[in-house]
Amino acid sequence: MRVAILGGTGSFGRALAARLAAAGEDEVVIGSRDPARAAAAAAELGVEGATNAEAVQGVDLAVLAVKADAAIPTAEEIAGALGETPLLSVASALSFGADGVRADPDARSIAERVAELVRGPVAAGLHTLAAANLAAEPPDEDALVCGDDPRAKELALELAGRVVRGHALDAGPLASARALEGLTAVIVNLNRRYRAHAGLRVTGLP
Amino acid sequence: MRVAILGGTGSFGRALAARLAAAGEDEVVIGSRDPARAAAAAAELGVEGATNAEAVQGVDLAVLAVKADAAIPTAEEIAGALGETPLLSVASALSFGADGVRADPDARSIAERVAELVRGPVAAGLHTLAAANLAAEPPDEDALVCGDDPRAKELALELAGRVVRGHALDAGPLASARALEGLTAVIVNLNRRYRAHAGLRVTGLP
Numbered sequence: 001m002r003v004a005i006l007g008g009t010g011s012f013g014r015a016l017a018a019r020l021a022a023a024g025e026d027e028v029v030i031g032s033r034d035p036a037r038a039a040a041a042a043a044e045l046g047v048e049g050a051t052n053a054e055a056v057q058g059v060d061l062a063v064l065a066v067k068a069d070a071a072i073p074t075a076e077e078i079a080g081a082l083g084e085t086p087l088l089s090v091a092s093a094l095s096f097g098a099d100g101v102r103a104d105p106d107a108r109s110i111a112e113r114v115a116e117l118v119r120g121p122v123a124a125g126l127h128t129l130a131a132a133n134l135a136a137e138p139p140d141e142d143a144l145v146c147g148d149d150p151r152a153k154e155l156a157l158e159l160a161g162r163v164v165r166g167h168a169l170d171a172g173p174l175a176s177a178r179a180l181e182g183l184t185a186v187i188v189n190l191n192r193r194y195r196a197h198a199g200l201r202v203t204g205l206p
Numbered sequence: 207m208r209v210a211i212l213g214g215t216g217s218f219g220r221a222l223a224a225r226l227a228a229a230g231e232d233e234v235v236i237g238s239r240d241p242a243r244a245a246a247a248a249a250e251l252g253v254e255g256a257t258n259a260e261a262v263q264g265v266d267l268a269v270l271a272v273k274a275d276a277a278i279p280t281a282e283e284i285a286g287a288l289g290e291t292p293l294l295s296v297a298s299a300l301s302f303g304a305d306g307v308r309a310d311p312d313a314r315s316i317a318e319r320v321a322e323l324v325r326g327p328v329a330a331g332l333h334t335l336a337a338a339n340l341a342a343e344p345p346d347e348d349a350l351v352c353g354d355d356p357r358a359k360e361l362a363l364e365l366a367g368r369v370v371r372g373h374a375l376d377a378g379p380l381a382s383a384r385a386l387e388g389l390t391a392v393i394v395n396l397n398r399r400y401r402a403h404a405g406l407r408v409t410g411l412p
Binding site: 102144172181194198202203204 | 303305306307308339345346347350352354375376377378379381382384385386387388389391392394395396399400401402403404405406407408409410411412
């Protein structure tokens with residue numbers, strides 16, 4: 001498939017683009033607000049680069065991999081260009097405190113709020129994959145994906161399956177994004193507490 | 207330690223009591239609204255039985271293992287008897303729909319609401335352990351525990367470490383309960399989708 005990675009010059013977006021490029025099965029285009037930075041990152045990874053709005057043209061799936069505070073503004077900015085193209089939301093809002101990391105106190109997930117801003121279907125996932133774990137090689141982790149639209153979820157699962165050694169798993173409706181986004185804070189807390197590079201594996205699958 | 211399991215006649219409470227009894231390191235007392243049912247379940251498991259309010263007397267840790275819709279009323283009911291005893295909240299509210307299971311739409315976790323009702327410190331955890339997985343033997347899963355009070359969290363981690371073959375892990379402040387409680391819905395969705403008995407393992411620990 002053809003995939004746009006919006007925010008593809010950030011640490012997570014770049015690592016995801018590198019993994020997809022290495023898997024070699026998709027056409028990857030990196031999007032950025034700054035076309036020069038997109039072009040530089042794209043050249044480094046051997047993929048295409050463009051502005052966010054250009055990057056989403058003609059793709060099968062767009063990945064909203066910008067930082068959490070840019071997720072809503074970027075969704076607003078690209079909504080027109082994106083049209084009905086499926087979108088995968090991977091952002092998690094975190095608030096850092098001396099005693100631990102907290103997820104966004106807002107009840108509704110970023111993914112659910114994004115879904116109200118764009119015309120196409122939204123899936124959410126990859127929240128437990130750290131950029132650092134993803135950067136070198138496909139990590140020995142599972143990737144959880146949720147969504148209300150079967151097609152968007154299927155595309156997102158297909159993408160997720162290419163970047164981890166474990167399973168890409170359907171975690172239910174888009175409402176599961178509340179838990180998945182909150183898991184990012186849990187992962188960061190585990191990393192701090194145990195000096196770990198934590199990820200998840202689901203046990204008990206048939 | 208001495209542990210009270212409130213709602214110890216339910217499927218999760220009973221499985222947890224059985225695992226602790228098998229580990230043999232704690233004094234376990236099962237609490238129930240109905241003292242006769244508590245006594246029957248306790249006799250079956252070889253532990254003590256009492257009403258919820260009696261069960262918490264003199265324990266090191268009380269586990270609030272009632273069903274989600276009983277968590278808040280039970281916390282109110284036992285608050286006086288519990289005093290400053292640490293409490294471990296394990297409930298997750300779920301709403302079942304044709305297209306998947308959703309976590310409680312309330313922004314605040316059950317654990318955070320419980321913490322406002324009792325005088326002692328509250329930890330939250332064990333949300334990814336299914337009663338069915340816990341019932342037969344210690345499952346090959348990790349258990350996640352969070353909390354703002356170091357003592358309550360330490361006691362909860364000690365208990366969690368006795369009932370799983372994997373690690374008992376500190377997942378950060380009590381605010382992490384939002385993600386942990388939401389994970390129960392994710393686990394149920396995975397079970398439905400893959401006919402699984404899903405649990406979690408954290409990868410990347412040192």
